[in-house]
Amino acid sequence: MSYPWSEDVITVERGPEPGGVGGAYRVLGETLRGLKTVFKQALSKPVTIEYPEEKTPVYPRFRGRHKLHRFEDTGLEKCVGCSLCAAACPAGCIRVVAAENTPDHQVSAGERYAAVYEINLTRCIFCGYCEIACPFDAITMGVDYELADYTRSDLIFTKEMLLADPIDKTPLRAEGE
């Protein structure tokens, strides 16, 4: 099943060659467009956000603090402790220790669950690889960015912390706002 090379060829549309009269017009046009932006900003009011009273809204795709999820119907954890997030993590900040579900102690939907799930947020680089690696959508990147604390050890988030909703909701910005 060979793959025809022709399917991979992408035609690139190029602009006109630089130089000449057309080139000079284009340069002038672009310069004016740039100046327009400069003058507009120079005349606008400065933006000041009164943090922490007021919080910067973030885009929905912002990668903030991680969240672990449960199934809505059964309340079971989605995480099965497969440790793929830990494997994918370039910072090595996730630690998972799995254990086996028993009929009287059913934590997740699979055979196994994460007995320990810790993310060391002081090390996390918020790359989102854990989210991509997760085969069950059990971990996603939330939008919370308020991640300051007095001691480093408090920033090692445990499973319970990651499963819980944050106390303050971070305001969201609509796409394109």
Place this chain on the structure above:
Amino acid sequence: MTPEHGNGRTLRARDPVAADHLAGAPEQAATPVPSVPAGWDRSADLTKPPATIPDPAQVEVPEDLRREIEEHMAKYPDRRSAALPALAAAQRVHGWCSPEAIAQVAAVMRVTPAYLSSVVTFYDMLNSEPVGRHYVYVCTSVSCHLRNAQALADAMKAALEPGDDINVREFECLGACDMAPMCDVDGRYIGPVDPSEAPDVIAAVREGRTPLPGRGLGDDGFHLPWEQES
């Protein structure tokens, strides 16, 4: 999360992949679930001891059976060759290859019961579960299939009554395609058999008579309807 399987088995929601697979494919819920042999789901009974070669001192073997197995063992350069005849003999004594029967054969042959279990479950004529002592194998393989063997098999099953000590089963080719549709009653081939004769056959087996006398392969003067009598 726990769709019922067609065979009454409940799929536990322990396997998310499996569960999602089924939940997300409603059109497949109608398709029959693969047939599965009983042992697949069975856990080992951890209270039992491991099944090693039984000590002859611990197993009592009927004298006739022991003698027959030993005779079979003597016929071959390797005693294990006697496994099939020995198991067949034990099945004649016990009705099926019960764990007890296997233990007796294992004790005489000095092999592990598992060795014999694996042989028993491989062959169609050795029964690893209790069945009737008499058997009626109805051939439903290609040639018989072409001559409506399925109807005969269904008629045989329908003719069974509760309490019958008869094992009626559809069987793959019995090597008697000229007699199709045919059946094998306790080793006697009879055919061609019309489905309407099924109750008679079953009744004969039940009562210990010879079913359809004269129409068995080894019977005197047996010939197929289209053959001239010689």
Place this chain on the structure above:
Amino acid sequence: MADQTRVLLDDIDEPGLHTIEVYERLGGYQALRKALTTMEPDEIVAELQASGLRGRGGAGFSMGQKASFMPKGTMDKYLCCNADESEPGTFKDRLLMQKNPHRLIEGIVIAAVAAGANRAFIYIRGEYVLQADILNAAVAEARARGYVGANILGSGHDVDLVVHRGAGAYICGEETALLDSLEGKRGNPRLKPPFPANQGLFRGPTLINNVETLSNVPIVIAKGAEWFKQRGTEKSTGTKVVSVSGNVQRPGNYEIELGIPAREIVYGLAGGPPPGRKVKCWFPGGSSAPVLLEEDLDRPYSFESMAEAGSMLGSGAIIVVDDSVPIVSLALRVARFYRHESCGKCVPCREGTNWTVKMLERIDRGEATPMDIEILDQVQQNIMGNCLCVLGDSMAMPVRSMIAKFKDEFIAHNERAREAADRLAVGAGLSSEPVDAAA
């Protein structure tokens, strides 16, 4: 109506042929006497080779050549008679063993002496109870007369013969699976090489031949290779017992010379399909042979010609299918047989037969798409040639040939089944579609 050429079946209707008295009266055991008292083992092998006798079990390999592969030496050597006749459509060995057991025994002893084997086994399928009893009685008679046992006819040759009953497994007809089964194990085929002629039963060199092949041996020895070669074609010498079954008016065993047109067998000897029916397709060599169509009946019935037609002569079992049979049900029946009989050792056969049955069931229920028929065909291709033994191919070949020759019927069957299922579903109120839309 065509005639049979009766060589192997010449005295088959003689009453009491299975007893040694009648057999000897008709000239039995003379070939054995000739072979043991006047010929060296090498001469017997040469004679068999010269006769061109080909194995009648399915593969059609030269019997004499097979015997010549047996190594010389003093190690324990064995001969196995393959009497595990289980290929659907085949029932010739049953007849030979039941009616003329002594000729088989005679052939076995001659072949064993030729191969240098001093232990022989008849592996007979477990279902053949009557035949096994007859054989056992015949062996006892032959032993009492000194044809079997130590120092046969004072020749110094020893051949011990044991009738070993199987217990119901088609795969044990495969020669290496037969060896495993005879050793008391599960009947799983073995890897080849080593071939049985080098390392077979109990790790000793072993010659394995079919009942019909071995029954021919006394004839070859008694009448000579030249006489034998005059029958049949140049490459398929001798006569062949053909089992005809299925939708014909007179199913049965017919002995013919190889090379006569198949139509003569199907229409002439077996009476053709029932009145008003036409031949839809036919298996020329048991259920594992690719099916042929009506027009192929005019081909000569021989090993080469059947191979040329894209099928095979196999064990010489013709199954005739008439036009009342839906091809999907036939394919499913064949596939189910092989799924049931697959030993499960190698992956393509185990999973391939299983998958094929599931796809055919889906077509039968009308749940398939035309792409599925494509996949079904590719799965058969993936099975063929990739398995440990030929069982996988035995399903793939006929199923593939049916797809190739009746593809439209597969598609039509699926369509019809789907429409029927839809109507049923609507009737039961299971479908979301409005009733009038379906009507």
Place this chain on the structure above:
Amino acid sequence: MPKPEPKLITFEIDGREVQAPEGMMLVDAARLGDVEIPFFCYEPKLGAPVGACRMCLVEIEGMPKLQTSCSTPVKDGMVVSTTSERVKQAQNAVVEFLLVNHPLDCPVCDKGGECPLQDISYGWGAGRSRFIEPKRHFEKPVALSPLIAIDRERCILCYRCVRFSQEIAEDYQLVFLERGDHTFVGTHDGHPYVAPFSGNIVELCPVGALTSQAYRFRARPWDIEDAGSICTLCPSQCNVKYTTRDDTRVLRVLARDNQGVDDGWLCDKGRFGYQAIHAPERVTQPLVRDGGALRPVSWERALSEAARALARAGGRSAAIVGGQATNEEGFLVQHLMREVLGSPHVDSRPSGVLDPAQARALARPDLTAAVPDIEWAGAVLVLDTELVDEMPILDLRVRKGVRRNGVRLVVATSRPSSLDPNARAVVRFTPGAGEAFLAALGAALGDGRGLDELAGRAGASPEAVRAAADALRDAGPVVVVWGERLSGGERGRQAVARLLDLARTLELAGTEGAGLLEVPRGTNARGLREVGCLPNLAPGLADAAAAGKSAGEIAAAVPEEISALLLVHADPLSSHPDRGAWERALDRAGSVIAFADFLTPGLEEHATVVFPSESEAEKDGTMTHPDGRVQRVRQAIARPPEVLPNWQVLAELCERIGKPAGVVSGPAVFERIVASVPFYEGLTLAELGGKGVRWQERDGAGRVPESTLPEGGLEEPPPLEAADLRLGTAPSLWSGPVVEHSPILRFLLADQRVELSVEDGERLGVSTGDEVAVTVGGASVRGVARLRSDVPPGSVFLVEGTQSENATALTNGRPRAVKVARAAREVTPA
């Protein structure tokens, strides 16, 4: 059968020329040319290939069909393609077929990340499956045994586990049931698969179908690290890999293939015994007896109390070294005793005295067989040892030799052996009559004079002895695997003399591949002997300056001549014969100082100071295999905070008593050993590396002290005393602290059972399952009777080393006549 020497041939694979030994399977030979052929079922360790998985199909020029490369030996000039279109299609097809019923639950599967099926699907699969029917689904996982879980959905029926059970362990308990696509792996009638080597199937499984109950879900492959070491639980000293997590926990033990030692297998004790390392009952801090009970104390206090007690006792102290001690520990113990305290009393053998001349003869390099010699010998004599209990991995080696190379096996033991069915000749002799048996065998090998009389003295049948002699005679090189039990007891010296005489008769010394191989009681018995832990032998098997007392004599000499006992990895109450004498000795000793990882009842009651000992995974040092292979024990995980290395504690004791040992590290102790043992000359830890080195194969081997085999002058074995029943005892693999403290192994823990012949059972009115008492002198041991048809009448067997009712209560190094009676109507001891 001699080891074949293959010659090199050249073949072509994927366009490159590759050299390979002739007859090598193509799949292996391809690897020599850096061509990888995928496979599942192929495993050369399991014997002949089965060709079941069809994954390794390749195209070979001149062959019409694709061939399985696992079963095709390479030939000169062969042209092979593994990348042709046909091969690729076959590979895709097989992967697709395999995944037809294999669940895609890799995230929850223990094998995920180290799974051949995953790798091969990625590497050689088509990437998608066209199978849209529902897959099989089952309850999962189900137990196959308390040690192993089986997930039949995932099984691809590759034959590896069943082949292991049938062809390697030969227990034939694990089989395929049903056939076709219904085939599954199982046991007879739902019995669990419990056998000494069952754990190996977990390692063999190429998918996640067989998983270890102990390891299930503990970690994923990227969470763990491997640490190579050796197993120290028995003299087999199998090479292992500890799977560790976070440097603090051992999660799993895997085999590390070393042809010279273990052939890549492990017994279940070695595989699952690691759990004892993390058992809460383990001693992890120093204890001192205070107010009648052992209490945790500081190291300072424990060390000073121990040093004071030893210094006070001086020459009246004695040391018992257990088999688990490393060479370093053993060397320091004898140094502490001989050089620091001036006491010659140090012993590492539980019973009897080894004559110095005999010790040197047994150590002769030309007389010692290496482990692989068993596999290629002409004949193997297993003498007075039950390998499966005492050195399990050798049991597999013997089976392999018999199965694959037709080695003639002769079993000569008192108790029926698990190797009996494989043996060409089996001799049963009366317990303790090994000497007489050897005399009879010598007679049978010679002119046969007096054979009947001698066989009678051994309680053996003369025909059996003759059959054994016939099997050994002219067989080619003979390896004698003999149990240390033979050399124990009162007549041990005479028995060893007979053994050496047999070696002379069979010309073991001059023959390549022949020799003696001792199965000692302690793991490092050979090493300890060579570093001087015997009462009359100094390091290097030199004569000791002053002869000390052997273990039995030490027990008898307390308290008159000996007041302080140093027990290093030893509890004589459970491991040494004559339990009564040891009870008295420990009771009366002024101080009992122990190195231990578990408080056995003997220590619990009698020890005055207990130093916590490192577990095998925390230790660094060397051990010497019974065939002379010096191997390294390497630290895999961190020690618990309060545990110090034993060598350091011993060195500290030397220093506190006033004569510093002058060693600053474990390797420094090894250097001292190398300097003191002439035949270890020049050995370095680097040279030992991962697989160890047999010192016999080095230049230093010539420096073993001179010895000659005795000729003539052998004493006649004593006649059998009249007795109703004679007692034989044997250790069980499933006894000892490791089994007691590994939760997963506890179900195997050996209980005392009394094995009797059927005849004796009937005579005494005892049947299987009865509670009976075995009585001798004033002592008695209770157990459950088991009538066995293969036990010879007149013998009765008990287990040594059980938690309670230990058979050592009845043994004193002499064959003893015992009485057996139902416990309910126990007779008063005569």
